[in-house]
Amino acid sequence: MNELTKKYLNFDHTTVDTSTIRVIFDELIAVLSHHNCQYYELASPEISDGEYDILFSLLKQLEEEYPEQKNLNSPTLKIWTASLADWFTKAEHPIPLISLSNSYNTQDLLDRDKQLKRIAEKEWLDQWSYNVDPKLDGSSVEIVYRKGHYLQAITRWDGTIGEDITNNVSKLRNIPLYIKAFSELDEVRLRWEIVLPINSFEAINKELIKSWDAVFANPRNAAAWTLRQRDSQIVYERGLVIFIYDVLSGLLFDKQTDQMQYLIDSWIPVHAWKKYGVSLDQVVEICKDTKVISQLESDNIEMDGLVIKVNDMKAREIFGSTEHHPRRAMAFKFPTKQVAARIHSVTYQVGRTWAITPVAELEPIALWGVTISRATLHNFDNTQSLDIRIGDRVRVQRSGEVIPYILGPILSRREWVERPIGIPEICPVCSTPTLQNDTEVAIVCPSLNCEGKIVQQMQHLVAKNCLNIQWLWASIIELLVQQRYLNNPADLFWLSSKWIELKTLQWIGDKKIWKILEEIEWTKTKELWRRIHGFWIKFVWKKVSQDLSKWFSSWRAEKGNNKDAHRTDLLTFFSDDNYLTELYGLGKQTIESVGAWSNSQQTIALIEALDEEEVKVVLDNMSIRGWSLSGKKFVITWSFEQYSRDQLSDFVIHEGGALSSSVSKNTDYLLCWEKAWSKLTKAKEAWVTILKLSEFFELTGKTIQTKKPTVQQTGLFG
Ligand code: IVH
Numbered sequence: 008m009n010e011l012t013k014k015y016l017n018f019d020h021t022t023v024d025t026s027t028i029r030v031i032f033d034e035l036i037a038v039l040s041h042h043n044c045q046y047y048e049l050a051s052p053e054i055s056d057g058e059y060d061i062l063f064s065l066l067k068q069l070e071e072e073y074p075e076q077k078n079l080n081s082p083t084l085k086i087w088t089a090s091l092a093d094w095f096t097k098a099e100h101p102i103p104l105i106s107l108s109n110s111y112n113t114q115d116l117l118d119r120d121k122q123l124k125r126i127a128e129k130e131w132l133d134q135w136s137y138n139v140d141p142k143l144d145g146s147s148v149e150i151v152y153r154k155g156h157y158l159q160a161i162t163r164w165d166g167t168i169g170e171d172i173t174n175n176v177s178k179l180r181n182i183p184l185y186i187k188a189f190s191e192l193d194e195v196r197l198r199w200e201i202v203l204p205i206n207s208f209e210a211i212n213k214e215l216i217k218s219w220d221a222v223f224a225n226p227r228n229a230a231a232w233t234l235r236q237r238d239s240q241i242v243y244e245r246g247l248v249i250f251i252y253d254v255l256s257g258l259l260f261d262k263q264t265d266q267m268q269y270l271i272d273s274w275i276p277v278h279a280w281k282k283y284g285v286s287l288d289q290v291v292e293i294c295k296d297t298k299v300i301s302q303l304e305s306d307n308i309e310m311d312g313l314v315i316k317v318n319d320m321k322a323r324e325i326f327g328s329t330e331h332h333p334r335r336a337m338a339f340k341f342p343t344k345q346v347a348a349r350i351h352s353v354t355y356q357v358g359r360t361w362a363i364t365p366v367a368e369l370e371p372i373a374l375w376g377v378t379i380s381r382a383t384l385h386n387f388d389n390t391q392s393l394d395i396r397i398g399d400r401v402r403v404q405r406s407g408e409v410i411p412y413i414l415g416p417i418l419s420r421r422e423w424v425e426r427p428i429g430i431p432e433i434c435p436v437c438s439t440p441t442l443q444n445d446t447e448v449a450i451v452c453p454s455l456n457c458e459g460k461i462v463q464q465m466q467h468l469v470a471k472n473c474l475n476i477q478w479l480w481a482s483i484i485e486l487l488v489q490q491r492y493l494n495n496p497a498d499l500f501w502l503s504s505k506w507i508e509l510k511t512l513q514w515i516g517d518k519k520i521w522k523i524l525e526e527i528e529w530t531k532t533k534e535l536w537r538r539i540h541g542f543w544i545k546f547v548w549k550k551v552s553q554d555l556s557k558w559f560s561s562w563r564a565e566k567g568n569n570k571d572a573h574r575t576d577l578l579t580f581f582s583d584d585n586y587l588t589e590l591y592g593l594g595k596q597t598i599e600s601v602g603a604w605s606n607s608q609q610t611i612a613l614i615e616a617l618d619e620e621e622v623k624v625v626l627d628n629m630s631i632r633g634w635s636l637s638g639k640k641f642v643i644t645w646s647f648e649q650y651s652r653d654q655l656s657d658f659v660i661h662e663g664g665a666l667s668s669s670v671s672k673n674t675d676y677l678l679c680w681e682k683a684w685s686k687l688t689k690a691k692e693a694w695v696t697i698l699k700l701s702e703f704f705e706l707t708g709k710t711i712q713t714k715k716p717t718v719q720q721t722g723l724f725g
Contacts, residue, residue: 079185195257636664
């Protein structure tokens, strides 16, 4: 038992007065959090429940005697406040909560490191180190602190919008409701994981079994379910705990290690296991170390892997992110759970990429909390090379949120009556004879009029991240495709001319038709990237579409064409592979893909159809507002203390300038962070003018208003 615990179990009341009470409160709360952690997180209590009660009552009693000195972080505040929310309201994540890309072997980590090295090379960045954290398997949550006070907790949900669970989260055993170190900071947004300790999980299930109730499949489900209860008292009773792992905004550090130390010093709960400041080789060693894995897997907190993160924050910003994942971090998943199931038949689907894929229909089986009755077989190459047959018992794997897939047949269970999986000779939707693509393993339907393909394409075009036409439900699209109103993306913009006919269609209804046409009309002024994304060009995902639309503005500025953009311009831009190759973050495959797309007959017809309908290409967000940098070509390197790279590149484009990713003889200016100057030999050789930030703003006569937030380090209780 530690000294402080002893001190408060044998508490000497004569030491209390107005000058000592604050220290007493701080110490007592620290003692209680320590024992909470021992009990709930580590499952190794150091004191009895009775002793814990003594400490808890002491705190309550002192708080009643000195109410004005009461610490806002006190665990006594967590128990008795009533539930506020009747149901959860939605709340926005100003900085999206993106997730991590997964790796299942160390080769993936080596590949990522190689990719980072390629990016780093362009940025004169020569080294960085890695940190390894445990990947906690619970619910991800964002918490906002204002001037140190706990203000709001939001679930992740789709990453941009979540549910406001402020009241429930305030009842967690180890949540800080007041962080003194943040008291001078307007707003700090932190990212945490809420988990249910395994011993609590087992105790809950035991109770549920006793009362003949359904049990929870795993601690993650139990945690997520508990957080969504209206009665926040349950959250307290269940004993959920929270750990921090990331800062979203409000604090700025050069290294993650410093950031984590600062959080620990501010008494914010961080999981005890970590390996910081290690090299790539050491990362690989840790991931291969079976002792490490079995130690973590036997922890009282459920973990499903490790998270490898780049330590240096500057490097993190340079590496950026794809649409879904940051490049600076990667999850290394522990080997996953498997189960055996029998394939009773195989069906065929026209998938999102238009390939016809086989799907195994399974005899339903429970695997790690969900019932599985189907699993993808990917492609026919896969079924043949694994020799999977109808009637086989197969090993099915499910890891995390990934769709279950089949690892292979269990040959020892084969009864030799199983039948091979045939390759469909005709398309399951339109019955056109299928084709095998030379370059890929896929079996495709060659028909341009295949309804299955058109439905997929249209569904993508109207999706949230494309034109976002919410009234065009999947069933309506299917109907409109069947009735030949929609044969290609351009048809969408013709629908309004057919509204009288549409009214005769059963079960759409006047009001719905009106809503749909109205929404289609609105899309004409939506950002260009939505349309680019909607065209469904191979490798052109949302983030790439956004970048392409931005670079398009810049390209036009460079070409001196500043009037309204024209769609055929877009095609010229997509075929300008010399230009595209220079851009930051665009791969060879993507450049080839947009080139091929812009040259195809179908695209040209599509663009012509769009022209006829006079759909205005609006470069909405990226429109040029000033001319101070007109025609000048910039390279922006490194990140800057006050502004992000994106802020600066948007600013250049708004001012009529153009951007590329590396210095060449065409570059006019290199905008550079002062501390990286020594590394600019290439720029100096190319006789490029190097600008500091202050000189850059002098050139434009303007500055960027909003700055990145900074931390004023106040230190512990300081
Ligand atoms: S870092 C921007 N660190 O794993 C990346 N994530 O897909 C921020 N998770 O939903 C994530 N433990 O909820 C990070 N130590 C850890 C983590 C962790 C668990 C979760 C997180 C996210 C998922 C990754």
